[in-house]
Amino acid sequence: MTDLLAHAYDPDRFRRQGHQLIDLLAGYFEKMLHPDADEKVLNYASPEALFQRWKEDLENAPHPQENTFFATMLHDIIHMHHPKYMGHQTSNVAPLAALAELTGAVLDPGMGVYEQGTSGVAIERVLSKKIGGLIGWDDRCDGFLTSGGTLGNLTALLCARQVMAGDDVWENGLQGKQYAFMVSEQAHYSVARAVKVMGMGERGIIRVPVDQYYRMRTDLLDLHFEKAKKEGVEVLGVVASSCATATGSYDPIDAIADFCEAKKIWLHVDGAHGACVLFSKKYRHLLSGIDRADSVIMDFHKMLLSPKLITSVLFKNAEHSYQTFAQKASYLWDKDEGREWFNLGKRTFELTKSFMSIRVYALWRRYGEAIFEQNVDRLYGLAKRFSKMIAAQPDFEAILENPESNIVCFRYLQVGWPEEKMEKINLLVRERIVREGRFFIVQTRVDGRLYLRVSLMNPFTTEKELTGLLEEIRSVCAVV
Ligand SMILES: Cc1ncc(COP(=O)(O)O)c(C=O)c1O
Incomplete structure (x- = not known):
């Protein structure tokens, strides 16, 4: 072992440095709970200034004082825990979730295959079944975690296309067919991005106008559906925004579900931000009808106190989730065709992904819902x-x-x-x-x-x- 490697992995150093670091971070939490009047949310510097600063910093490496580096970060990086932070919708990480992330980072198992992920994989399933239960689904439901709502929407819509299109699009491609999903005009751009990544182009996204409360006008669904049909576009499903990103409004899921059932098409709920009300007796009514959805996504890194990124992707019928990707990889799992819930890489976009479940689970088991x-x-x-x-x-x-x-x-x-x-x-x-x-x-x-x-x-x-x-x-x- 070289001196440098021995130094980098020295447990005593880790212990000493870790104690100091936790003290520093606890000080940050204390300060954020009761900030002085002049304590800023963000010490803004221009992109160019920071680029130059960090470029020079690295040119002068190595730097022996690691904790001064972490202290600098506490100054430089936006203070999401400051009570005057009211910006982008990412969560206010709870200290326990941060400690769980540190543990996850030290152990750092992969989550694609069971033999590597073990408890991490099992916990993903426990969480998915629990959330499925909150949605109102029975035990046929299943799901997994993925890296963010954007990837979650893409995964769910890929699955919807594979299940709803008459052809095997995964194997044979689009073969000149024009498929589409319907969304509200206020839907998050990740839905349109997913549709375009799937090669369905601008015609693959049908935007339905909203009412004065910025909720999808479900009375217009039929009109848009029939228009698309006349133009040779096959509508595969509707995406309900729960809630829309800009305005925070919830599309009426029950009415959308009536439409989807009548047309026999997929219902996906983009609950990246707002499916969190599943946990709230007071606000759960905003998701009325969510149990009729085929797929749902929910971000833990938005309203649910967990570090980025943790998105729950859920399917009412677990069978569907196995159809999303049908690739064979015999070096990873024994039975390519098998429904092995524990080899998550068969159903997720990522193969290697971080140990996200530990962060949510640590909070949930300590404090409950x-x-x-x-x-x-x-x-x-x-x-x-x-x-x-x-x-x-x-x-x-x-x-x-x-x-x-x-x-x-x-x-x-x-x-x-x-x-x-x-x-x-x-x-x-x-x-x-x-x-x-x-x-x-x-x-x-x-x-x-x-x-x-x-x-x-x-x-x-x-x-x-x-x-x-x-x-x-x-x-x-x-x-x-
Ligand atoms: C409704 C909705 N869907 C999807 C996303 C994308 O999620 P992520 O930023 O985790 O990729 C967002 C992000 O704000 C959102 O609000």
């Missing part, structure tokens, strides 16, 4: 109160008085301002806020208009921070 329920209830309730708060301000408007999830789109305005001015000011506001780093919010376009958007991901965010955000926006508007 209640921890997910409490987080969802708290954040969904806070968004409703924020929207009411906005409605009471003459210089703000929200697109929905009663948002269905923890996502709120709103903008600053003054009576008499033309649309272009509102657009310009709100764009500048968002840019300034991110650069100054006291809050972190995002923006989106709805009905062609630019809105500021918050997704309330942090259970420690309160009305106080939200009032502060409106004040911050006003003060930025006063100087731009």
Whole structure:
């Protein structure tokens, strides 16, 4: 063994350094729970500045002081645990899930084949069956974890195509056929991306308009279906957004399921963000009809306190999931044709994938479903109160008085301002806020208009921070 390798794997060093590192991270959690007024969410630096800095840093390697590197990261990287973080919808990682991830990283088994993944593979199945049960499915359901909602949607839609198309598309390709899936205009772009990756092109995605609450207009499904049919397009299924990313609105699954059953087509629920309400007695009604879906995805790394990426891909009928990929790989498993639930690589896009199940499972077994329920209830309730708060301000408007999830789109305005001015000011506001780093919010376009958007991901965010955000926006508007 070389000196360097012996040094890198020295258990005593690991122990010492690990203790110091955990102290550093615990200090971070403490600070984020009660941040000083000047504690920023993001210490913004330009992409070019950071590129140069890290380039020089690596040119000067090796650096003996590892923990100063980790401390620098705590300064540089966005503080998702800061109560004024209200931006992209990724989770506020619970400390126990982070410790589980560290353990997973040390052990680092692969999850593609049982003999490598063992307990990790078994836990994926336990989780899938549990979530299937929450959906309302019977024991024929099954699923697995995959790396993100984008890949989850692609996996489910590949399966839907293979099951619903009369031909074996996996083996023979599209053979000149034009297949399509129907989605709401507000669906996440990963659905369209999946359809295009599947070689179905723009005609492969049929966008159905939404109502004033940004939910799919199911009364228009038949019209679009018949139009497609006349044009020689075979609709294979409908994707319900639960919820839509920009507005947080839930498509009416029951009505979509009625349509899918009548037409004998697939129903997929993109619950990347909003299927988390499966855990909530208060908000579960938003998914009414989800038990009638053929496939569902749900991200644990959004509302469910787990580190990125962990997406649950679920099938009502486990048999279907074996049809997604039919590749043979005899060096990996003995029986190519067998339905071996424990050789996950047969059904997932990835072969090697990280030990994701440990992070979710550690939380679930310690706190039960209640921890997910409490987080969802708290954040969904806070968004409703924020929207009411906005409605009471003459210089703000929200697109929905009663948002269905923890996502709120709103903008600053003054009576008499033309649309272009509102657009310009709100764009500048968002840019300034991110650069100054006291809050972190995002923006989106709805009905062609630019809105500021918050997704309330942090259970420690309160009305106080939200009032502060409106004040911050006003003060930025006063100087731009
Ligand atoms: C409704 C919906 N579907 C899919 C995705 C994609 O998920 P991921 O970012 O995990 O790939 C998102 C991400 O925001 C989403 O909101």
